Amino acid sequence: MRRLSALLNFSLLLTALTFPCSLFGVGIFHDLGLADWISYQEPLAFKNLVRNISAPGTAKGSVLASPSKNNPNYFFHWVRDAAVVMDEMVTRYETTVILENKNRYLESLIDYIYFSKLNQQTPNLSGGLGEPKFNVDGTAFSGSWGRPQDDGPAMRAATLIHLAKVWLKEGNKKLVVEKLYDGTANSIIKKDLEYVSQQWKNVSFELWEEVKGHHFHTRMVQYRAMIEGAELANLLFDFKAAEWYLSQASEMEPELERHWSFTKRILVSTLDREDGLDYKYSELDSSVILGINQGHVENGFMSFSDDRVLATVNALEEAFYRLYSINRNGAPGIAMGRYPEDRYDGFNSGASGNPWFLITSGFAEFYYRLARDLNHKQEIKISAVNKGFYRSLGIKRKSYDSYKKGSSEYIQLIEAIHAKGDSFLSRVKYHVDGTGSISEQINRDSGYMQGARDLTWSYAALLSAIRFR
Template sequence: MDPLSPWIDRQYRHAAAAMLRSISPVGIVKARPGFGQTVVPKRGAIVASPVLGDWKPEPDYFFHWYRDSAVVIDALRLLHADGTLGPEALGHLGDFVRFSLSLQQLDGRALARDPAWRAAVAPDFIQYLRSDAELAAVHGEEVVAETRVNPDGTLDISTWSRPQNDGAATRALALLRWLKGGAAIGAELAADIADLLHADLAFTLARWRRPCFDLWEEQSGRHYYTLRVQAAALAEGAPWLAELGGTEAAAACGREAHAILAQLDGYWLAEEGFYRSRLLDPPARTTKDLDIAVILAALHADGAEAAHSPRDPRMLATLASLEALFDRDFPINRGRPPGRAAALGRYEGDGYFGGGAWYVSTLAGAELCFRAAAAAAPAEAAGLEARGDAFLATVQAFTPENGDMSEQFDRATGEQTSARHLAWSYAAFITCIAARRTLAG
C-alpha cells in the first residue's frame, strides 16, 4: 500500500471540514475595538481564517479576500465533484455569488461624506485609517480592486496594499469551472453567476495593463501571478461569452489573453533558469524575482495552454530553482530523510512572521509535479509523481497529528506560525490531492 494513502485520506477529510469553518462564518462575531467596529459576517463571506487574531501576536485575517475566497470556492467545487460534500456545496456557492454581487454596491463616498464613524476610532488607531480621498475613490469597478472587505459586506477602513487586480480573475476562473463541472446549478443561480462573470471579465479586460500590488500585497509592479490568472480568465471566458452571443467581447478577451501570454514570455530569465515573478518601474532586480507565486500562477490558471502551465518545462525549472533556494536557506531542510523534498517558502529574504515554510508553497510544489505527470510520458511521469509525493511527505512531517494547518511552519523548528487554520492551506491540500488522484485513473 502507498504509505502516504492513510494519512492523505484522513487529512483530506480534516482539510474539508476545517476549510468549511471559513465559509459563511455567521456564528463568529469579530470585535475590532480600536477601529470602533463589531463585524457580524453575512452568508457567502469567506474569511481567510476563522481565528480571531489581533496581531498580538497572531494576525487578524478575519476578512473576505477576493483571491483567497476564490481559491476556497474552487476547492469547494472539487469536494462536491468527488462526493465529499453534497447539495450543501451548491448552497455555499449560491451564498458566495450573492455576497459577491452585493459588494458591487459598496461606495466609499458615503464614508468620506460622513466622518462621524471616525470618532469611534481609538486615538492610537487613527494612524491606520484610510484617508477620505482614498475612500471616496472606492465605488463602481474600483471596489473589485480593494484586495479585501469585511465579511459583513462593508469596506475595510484600514490602510492596506491597494489596488490588487487578481481577485476578479481568480473568481471568474472558479465560477467558469463550476459551470463546466456538470453540477446541478439551477437557473436562478446560473443567472447570478452570469452577472458576476460579466463584471469580473470586464474588469479584467480593462485592468490587465495597469500595475498593482503583488500576490503577497507587498510591492507594486507588473506581476507574473496577476497577469497569468488574468490571461486564463480571459481565455476561458471568451468561449463562454461567445456561447451567449457576445461575439465582440469574446474576441476581445481572446485577443488580450494572447497579448498577456506574449508579455509573460519575457519574464523568463534564461541564465538563471526561472520565470521572474515581477517587473518593477523603474526596472530593478530583487530577491523576490524567484517567488513561489509563479508556481501558484501556473496552478490557479491551469487550462488548455502548455506555455506557462504545469506542463511547461520552464515552470518545472522554476520549481527546481525554488527547491535549491529553500534547501539552502531553511535549517529544517538539512539532513532530511530520504523520500522527503524541501519545505518551500515564498522568496529569499522573506521576513513576514519569520519568513518560514508555507503549507501553500510546499503543497504547490507537489501539485505542480502531479499536474505535470498527468501529461508526461510514462517514464517521466513516474519520476514526477514520486517528486510530488516527496513534497507531500514533507507536509505530513510538519502537520500535527490533529491535522490543523496554519499559514507557515518555522524555518528552524518546524513549529506552526502566523495565522492558524488558514483556509488557503486547507484548500491547497484539497487541490493537491485532487491532482494526485487523477494519476490513479
C-alpha cells in the same frame, strides 16, 4: 475508508492519552504511510475549510482567511483566498453523488455569489474591483493596504466560470443566466471579466501584498480568466465579448513571456516595479509556480512542462533547501517558502521568513500535474534550460537527449516526477499535528506550525494537491 479512519483516530487518541503533548509535535505521523495519512487528513482538512465559510459572526457567503483575530489578524474576507476556497467547493458540488451534500454545497455557493456581488457593489478605497479584502460583514475595509490587487477579480471569475460550466453540463442554463452571466456588464462574472480585460495592463500589488508592478502570477490568472471567459461567453452566445476576451489573452502572452530572464534563467515574479518592497534581489518567487497551477489553461501556453517553468522550479527548490535548516534534518521533501529574502514570519515583517504550507502543497500539485502533462507527450526532451530540473530527479542524460513514450526510461521518469510530488506532501504530513489543523507557516528552524491558525487557503491547497495526486 471509514474503518481505517476510525482506527487512525483511535490510535491518535491512545497516543495522546499516553503522551499528552504528542498530538502537537513534529513528525508524529512518521511511521504512517502517505496514503493512510491522506485518508485521515483529507476529511479533516475539508471539515476545517468548511468551518471558515459563513462562520458564526460573519455574513453568509463570506470566507474567513483564518479565524485568527490577533497576532495576526486574518479575520477578513480576501477576494483571492475566497476564490481558491470556493473553487474547492465547486469541485465538491460537481463530484459528489450524495444529494444531501450536493444541496449543502449548492447553498454555500449561492451564498458566496450574493456576498461577492455585494463586494462588487461596495464603494472602497481601491475605487473598483481590485479591492483585496472586505470586513466579514461585507462592509469595506478602510485601513491602509496594498491596493489594488488585480488577481482577485480574475480568480473569482475563474471559480464562478467553473460553476457555470457545471450548471450548463447539468442542463441548468437558467440558473447560470439568473445568477452568474446574462450578457450584461452587471452580471457577476461579466463584471469581473470586463474589469480584467480593461485593467490588466496597469500595475497592481501581487498576492503577497508587498510589491506594486506587473506580476507573473497576476497575469497568469488574468490570462486564464480571459480564455475561460471567452469559452463561457461563446456558450451563452455573447460572441462579441468572447472575441474581446480572446484578443486580450493574445496580448497577454508576449507580456508573460517578458518574465523570462535569459541571464538568471528563471521566470521572474515582477516587472516594472513602482512601489513596495525593494529587496527581492534574487527575483525568485514561488508565486510563479502558484501562477502556473492557478492560471493553467489547456492550450499549451506556459504549460507545466515548459522548460522555463522547470528551470524556475529547480532554482526555487535549490534556494529553499539551502535556506531552511529543517530541510536538512532528514525529513522527506523540501519545505518551500515565498521568496528567499522574505522577512515576514507570520507575526512580524522584520523577521526571517518561513516555509508555507500552501506553497509546499502547491509544489506537490505542480509535480502531479507535470506527470500528467508529460504523460500525454510522445517524447520528453532534455534541453540546456531544463537539464538542471531533470538532473535533480537523477536524470544524467545530456542536453538534446530524449525519452520516447513507452520506453522503460520514460516510464521511470514519470514515476520519479510523481514520487517527487509525494515528497512534498510527505513534508506537509511531517509538520501537521494530530488534530488535523494547518496554520499558514512552518518555523524554519523548529519545524512547528506558526502564523495564522487554520489558514483556509492551506486546507484548499492540500485538498487540491490530493485531488491531482
